Amino acid sequence: MRRESQVVSGRTPNSFRLATYGSKMISGYLITILITVVIYCILAHSLNIITGHAGQISLGHAAFFGIGAYTSAMLYTEAGFPFWISVPLAAMVAGMVGALLGIPCLRVRDDFLAITTMGINFVIEAVFLYIPFFGGAMGIGGINLPNWLGREMTKPEYFLLILVVFVFLLLLDWKLGRSWVGLAWASIREDEQAAGTMGVDIVRFKVIAFILGSAIAGLAGGFYAHFLTFIMPQNFGFGQSIVILCMVVFGGIGTRWGPIVGAIILGILPEVSRPIMEYRTLVYGVLLLAMMRFQPGGLLGSESILTKGLRRYVLRPLSKKAS
Amino acid sequence: MLWQQLANGIAIGSVYALISLGLTMVYGILRILHIAHAGIYALGAYIGWFSFRLIGDFWLSLFIGMAGAAVAGILIERFLYAPLLHLPRIAPLIVSIGLFIAMEEAFRIVAGPHTLTYNARIGLGDFSMGSFRLTETQILILLVTLIILLFLWAFLTKTRTGLAMRACAQDAETTSSFGVNVGAIIAVNFLIGSAMAGAAGVLIGVYDNQVWPTMGSIPAYKALAIVVLGGLGNIPGTVLASIIVGLAETFVIGVLAIPFPRDAVAFIAMILVLMFKPYGLLGKA
Amino acid sequence: MTLLEVTALSKEFDGLRALDGVNFTAGDREILGIIGPNGAGKTTLFNLISGIYPASGGEINFQGKSILGLKPHQISLLGIGRTFQIVRPFQNLDVETNILVAIGHHFYPSLWKSAEPFRQPEILQEVQRLIDRTGLRLFAEQLAKNLPLGIKKRLEIARALALKPRLLLLDEPSAGLRFEESAQIMDLIRQVRDQGIGVLLIEHNMQVVMDLCERIVVLDHGSKIADGSPEEIRSNPQVIQAYLGKEV
Numbered sequence: 001m002r003r004e005s006q007v008v009s010g011r012t013p014n015s016f017r018l019a020t021y022g023s024k025m026i027s028g029y030l031i032t033i034l035i036t037v038v039i040y041c042i043l044a045h046s047l048n049i050i051t052g053h054a055g056q057i058s059l060g061h062a063a064f065f066g067i068g069a070y071t072s073a074m075l076y077t078e079a080g081f082p083f084w085i086s087v088p089l090a091a092m093v094a095g096m097v098g099a100l101l102g103i104p105c106l107r108v109r110d111d112f113l114a115i116t117t118m119g120i121n122f123v124i125e126a127v128f129l130y131i132p133f134f135g136g137a138m139g140i141g142g143i144n145l146p147n148w149l150g151r152e153m154t155k156p157e158y159f160l161l162i163l164v165v166f167v168f169l170l171l172l173d174w175k176l177g178r179s180w181v182g183l184a185w186a187s188i189r190e191d192e193q194a195a196g197t198m199g200v201d202i203v204r205f206k207v208i209a210f211i212l213g214s215a216i217a218g219l220a221g222g223f224y225a226h227f228l229t230f231i232m233p234q235n236f237g238f239g240q241s242i243v244i245l246c247m248v249v250f251g252g253i254g255t256r257w258g259p260i261v262g263a264i265i266l267g268i269l270p271e272v273s274r275p276i277m278e279y280r281t282l283v284y285g286v287l288l289l290a291m292m293r294f295q296p297g298g299l300l301g302s303e304s305i306l307t308k309g310l311r312r313y314v315l316r317p318l319s320k321k322a323s
Numbered sequence: 324m325l326w327q328q329l330a331n332g333i334a335i336g337s338v339y340a341l342i343s344l345g346l347t348m349v350y351g352i353l354r355i356l357h358i359a360h361a362g363i364y365a366l367g368a369y370i371g372w373f374s375f376r377l378i379g380d381f382w383l384s385l386f387i388g389m390a391g392a393a394v395a396g397i398l399i400e401r402f403l404y405a406p407l408l409h410l411p412r413i414a415p416l417i418v419s420i421g422l423f424i425a426m427e428e429a430f431r432i433v434a435g436p437h438t439l440t441y442n443a444r445i446g447l448g449d450f451s452m453g454s455f456r457l458t459e460t461q462i463l464i465l466l467v468t469l470i471i472l473l474f475l476w477a478f479l480t481k482t483r484t485g486l487a488m489r490a491c492a493q494d495a496e497t498t499s500s501f502g503v504n505v506g507a508i509i510a511v512n513f514l515i516g517s518a519m520a521g522a523a524g525v526l527i528g529v530y531d532n533q534v535w536p537t538m539g540s541i542p543a544y545k546a547l548a549i550v551v552l553g554g555l556g557n558i559p560g561t562v563l564a565s566i567i568v569g570l571a572e573t574f575v576i577g578v579l580a581i582p583f584p585r586d587a588v589a590f591i592a593m594i595l596v597l598m599f600k601p602y603g604l605l606g607k608a
Numbered sequence: 609m610t611l612l613e614v615t616a617l618s619k620e621f622d623g624l625r626a627l628d629g630v631n632f633t634a635g636d637r638e639i640l641g642i643i644g645p646n647g648a649g650k651t652t653l654f655n656l657i658s659g660i661y662p663a664s665g666g667e668i669n670f671q672g673k674s675i676l677g678l679k680p681h682q683i684s685l686l687g688i689g690r691t692f693q694i695v696r697p698f699q700n701l702d703v704e705t706n707i708l709v710a711i712g713h714h715f716y717p718s719l720w721k722s723a724e725p726f727r728q729p730e731i732l733q734e735v736q737r738l739i740d741r742t743g744l745r746l747f748a749e750q751l752a753k754n755l756p757l758g759i760k761k762r763l764e765i766a767r768a769l770a771l772k773p774r775l776l777l778l779d780e781p782s783a784g785l786r787f788e789e790s791a792q793i794m795d796l797i798r799q800v801r802d803q804g805i806g807v808l809l810i811e812h813n814m815q816v817v818m819d820l821c822e823r824i825v826v827l828d829h830g831s832k833i834a835d836g837s838p839e840e841i842r843s844n845p846q847v848i849q850a851y852l853g854k855e856v
Binding site: 175176178179180181183184186187190191193194195196197198199200201202204205208302 | 658659660679680681683684685689690692696697698699700701705708709710712713714715716717719721722723724725726727767770771
């Protein structure tokens with residue numbers, strides 16, 4: 001992959017010393033949080049493609065996260081594939097399943113789509129839970145961090161790796177936003193039927209969004225598996241889908257940075273606040289409820305308190321000064 | 324043996340009907356997937372349990388459970404759904420999901436994470452005929468469900484309000500132009516649907532002799548599957564689908580003895596039917 | 609030259625016959641009026657031609673080939689553009705972007721081409737040309753939802769023109785407009801016709817219809833009851849009956 005040459009060729013043979021120095025600087029706990037937050041950023045971003053860009057509600061996104069995690073885990077533990085192959089393959093598998101499931105999904109209306117995606121989440125979680133091939137309730141263990149430069153990567157290095165991938169994904173999103181695909185998605189989101197009469201093949205572009213969104217979620221799953229070193233079916237159920245949805249809704253569905261902001265805030269908050277950690281589920285529920293009821297556009301939405309406040313107290317005074 | 328399974332299946336199916344009807348009625352009139360409905364179901368169970376603890380009379384506690392659930396339903400509609408009707412459908416749906424999650428957590432925090440036992444004294448007694456046996460709680464379920472469904476049927480077909488409700492489900496705008504207070508009709512809709520869910524909660528609480536915070540989770544998914552199966556908004560379809568699912572679960576587990584997660588039956592049935600009839604068994608586009 | 613041939617076209621909705629055996633033709637360089645009392649089936653006709661609903665019976669031929677069963681985006685690629693009775697611009701996108709969506713119509717079928725950035729000079733020039741042609745210059749950067757109705761209607765037409773259509777279906781373009789705005793839209797439609805595009809026009813404003821259209825088709829309760837020049841239609845007893853009978 002591209003980023004491999006970026007990262008590897010830039011390093012000196014003293015990389016090992018550099019890495020251990022780095023690890024001492026950053027405590028293990030902090031690094032764990034950082035890695036988790038980046039993984040959530042990738043996840044929220046991927047859901048945003050499906051739900052924000054193409055306007056298709058998906059309540060079962062964790063399923064693709066799980067497919068990616070399990071695929072990567074099994075390729076690694078059963079077939080001995082290294083990280084650098086198992087993870088991209090996991091993304092592809094997740095994308096293919098996304099296409100497979102996306103196509104019947106798209107013939108189905110709004111509400112049915114919501115239920116269907118929930119149902120898919122359940123079925124996939126059940127598959128991981130009940131079919132012994134996938135390790136059952138105990139899941140799969142023994143998945144290690146990737147090897148490079150002849151040794152295992154350290155956590156800070158892993159963090160940089162997935163951060164670079166994430167930035168790459170953002171760039172990709174930016175490029176798509178400026179392309180006809182992005183325009184097509186916007187038109188579908190605004191008014192599907194009208195978009196159809198403008199020459200936009202709505203089914204095709206929705207499927208593209210589905211494939212992209214699920215593939216990226218699968219990628220996140222691969223990263224997750226190799227970082228956590230063991231995975232269990234419960235990590236990929238409806239509860240997880242809700243967490244991801246919460247991040248996207250909180251930050252702002254459809255905005256570029258909203259889901260990322262949401263992922264960062266909701267990823268870090270439980271770690272720094274004990275009470276929030278305890279009542280995490282309650283917080284997610286109330287957050288979803290409150291956001292949609294009062295600020296459906298999310299934190300970074302065009303009508304949110306934050307955006308309006310910024311506009312009034314920061315942007316307008318600035319432009320007044322300029323003129 | 325067959326009769327026994329049949330009876331078991333119908334008993335379970337009846338409870339499913341009580342839960343699912345509220346869901347389908349709300350969809351019919353507001354086009355919202357009222358996931359929080361399952362939270363109301365559990366709320367009914369908890370309120371019933373608490374009032375039984377306080378008062379000791381089962382039938383009264385059933386009534387109070389239904390009443391509490393009904394009030395909750397109306398409040399939810401007024402404060403959470405009504406203000407969001409102009410937004411795309413995803414908004415009330417997410418609100419509903421968030422509410423449901425919050426409710427389950429609230430139950431856990433307020434009443435504790437442990438299972439509460441109902442231990443109700445109903446006073447009906449079991450019924451046996453040879454090897455065929457209906458337990459007291461099963462008789463209770465069949466009785467209560469029958470009464471409620473009869474009342475519902477009479478209400479919808481014989482009363483003016485019931486007629487107005489059916490009209491609203493077809494076309495709210497036109498109905499309001501006939502002078503019908505659509506807001507009141509919606510409130511009645513939620514009242515009846517939530518009361519039925521509350522009743523179902525109490526009945527299951529007694530049947531399983533358990534009340535616990537996440538008792539709404541499985542019914543949430545199952546009721547959704549049933550409602551889709553029967554056709555969203557279609558009342559007879561939902562009753563039919565509920566009985567079918569109840570029977571299917573009982574037979575698949577009891578007779579065919581397939582080691583299958585019982586709760587997956589509803590979803591599998593739904594997916595199978597949707598493949599051939601994309602709007603449900605009796606649903607229309 | 610004949611562009612559109614509609615033969616014995618029918619549409620049923622749950623037992624209700626919205627259209628029943630409608631026949632007519634439309635050619636380029638002409639404005640064909642489609643009129644009739646409310647509920648006559650005019651918008652349904654447009655929905656069938658543009659592929660939003662499937663027909664229950666009959667034939668629709670565009671430039672000699674049948675377009676029955678095609679999806680809306682395929683039909684717009686063949687060269688039929690339309691506007692909607694209740695305007696449906698992309699609310700949260702600005703005027704330029706609205707038009708851009710339609711301009712991209714020939715890129716969308718190719719996955720490869722779709723990935724190209726849309727801010728190319730030729731593309732942007734074309735957008736500006738359309739904006740000027742339809743008199744939207746002042747509003748170019750505004751969001752569609754903030755536009756006054758008359759401008760929204762022009763945006764709809766601009767979007768449809770971006771498809772480079774041979775046939776344009778306009779559904780009540782002057783409804784809700786003031787007199788001057790209405791006149792401006794009519795001028796625009798005349799220009800479109802003069803450029804060789806065929807226009808199907810649904811209108812309730814009889815003044816507009818008589819002024820603009822060379823020919824008129826009259827629908828009532830799903831059937832065609834008259835077909836001819838404005839003078840013929842004006843004096844047709846059946847037409848008068850259909851309208852008078854509807855008046856309260």
